[in-house]
Amino acid sequence: MILAAYVVTGFCVAGYYAGSLLRSTRYQDYKIRAMSLGIWLGVVCIPLQILSGDWAAKVVAKTQPVKLAAMEGLYDTTAGRR
Amino acid sequence: MAILALSENLLPARLQMAFTLGAHIILACFGVGFPVLMLLAEWRYRTTGEMVWKTIAMRWSKAFAVMFAIGAVTGTTLSFELGLLWPHFMGTFGSVIGLAFTLEGFAFFLEAIFIGIYLYGWDRLSSRVHWLTAFPIAISGFASAAFVITVNSWMNTPQGFRMENGRVVDVNPGRRCSIRPVVRKPFI
Numbered sequence A: 001m002i003l004a005a006y007v008v009t010g011f012c013v014a015g016y017y018a019g020s021l022l023r024s025t026r027y028q029d030y031k032i033r034a035m036s037l038g039i040w041l042g043v044v045c046i047p048l049q050i051l052s053g054d055w056a057a058k059v060v061a062k063t064q065p066v067k068l069a070a071m072e073g074l075y076d077t078t079a080g081r082r
Numbered sequence B: 001m002a003i004l005a006l007s008e009n010l011l012p013a014r015l016q017m018a019f020t021l022g023a024h025i026i027l028a029c030f031g032v033g034f035p036v037l038m039l040l041a042e043w044r045y046r047t048t049g050e051m052v053w054k055t056i057a058m059r060w061s062k063a064f065a066v067m068f069a070i071g072a073v074t075g076t077t078l079s080f081e082l083g084l085l086w087p088h089f090m091g092t093f094g095s096v097i098g099l100a101f102t103l104e105g106f107a108f109f110l111e112a113i114f115i116g117i118y119l120y121g122w123d124r125l126s127s128r129v130h131w132l133t134a135f136p137i138a139i140s141g142f143a144s145a146a147f148v149i150t151v152n153s154w155m156n157t158p159q160g161f162r163m164e165n166g167r168v169v170d171v172n173p174g175r176r177c178s179i180r181p182v183v184r185k186p187f188i
Helices: A002-023 A028-063 A065-071 B002-048 B051-085 B087-120 B127-156 B173-178 B181-187
Strands: B162-164 B167-169
Touching (some): A002 A028, A002 B002, A028 A065, A028 B051, B002 B051, B002 B127, B051 B087, B087 B127
Antiparallel strands (some): B162 B167
16 A cells, blocks of 8 residues: 555656646756656556555455455356365 | 434445545545655755755645645544444444554654644755655655554454453454554555
8 A cells, every 4th residue: 555655656746747748848857857756766666566466465365255356356156266 | 223224324424434535545645655755856956966856846845735734634534434424333443443543643743743844944954954854754654554554454354352242352452463464464
């Protein structure tokens, strides 16, 4: 969740400045730097987020299998269940 | 009859809670992430000495202040809703989840104090001290999120207490926070 917050903020900021660069190249220095910092934060956190998401989903599968099934949209019992 | 009344109110209560949470979580995400960006931008300003980094950090601190304010308002609404919409749950289990919420409150106060110092200290504090005031903001943003997720993971897999005659006894919040894997994991 916390990593997700960092990713969201990083990419939202980057996206905002990318859009603003496309509209006009005034204050290019400022916009490029702000965008790059946002991208860096997102890029650093994304791999960790992938690991953490995998980890969290496995915990949910173990502790609350029914909830995981609901998240995946599996409303009927399928083959391979545990 | 009581059950009927309960189920009539259940859906509106859930909808209201979902709406407020949905509004709050967006702002809360930025509240956790923006301090880190400000901190990095100001660190770049201090190492490179380029004014453009200071401009970036100042702009972001303003955007962050607005989002923090709205986030605080929606967060207050949520804390009222916990008591107003789920009085039985809070009455019974308040003593179990209370600790995490209290700590979250302290983290929030710390964040609010240092945001004040950060916003009004731009040219009044030395650049090093000003940069250092960004750390408590980022850390307590992290901590607030962590404590709230602790509450949420407790709701998913309640542990660390015993029920006796419908009352909660033998509350052990430490066990709830540290030992169970389901807390540590979604946490990050």
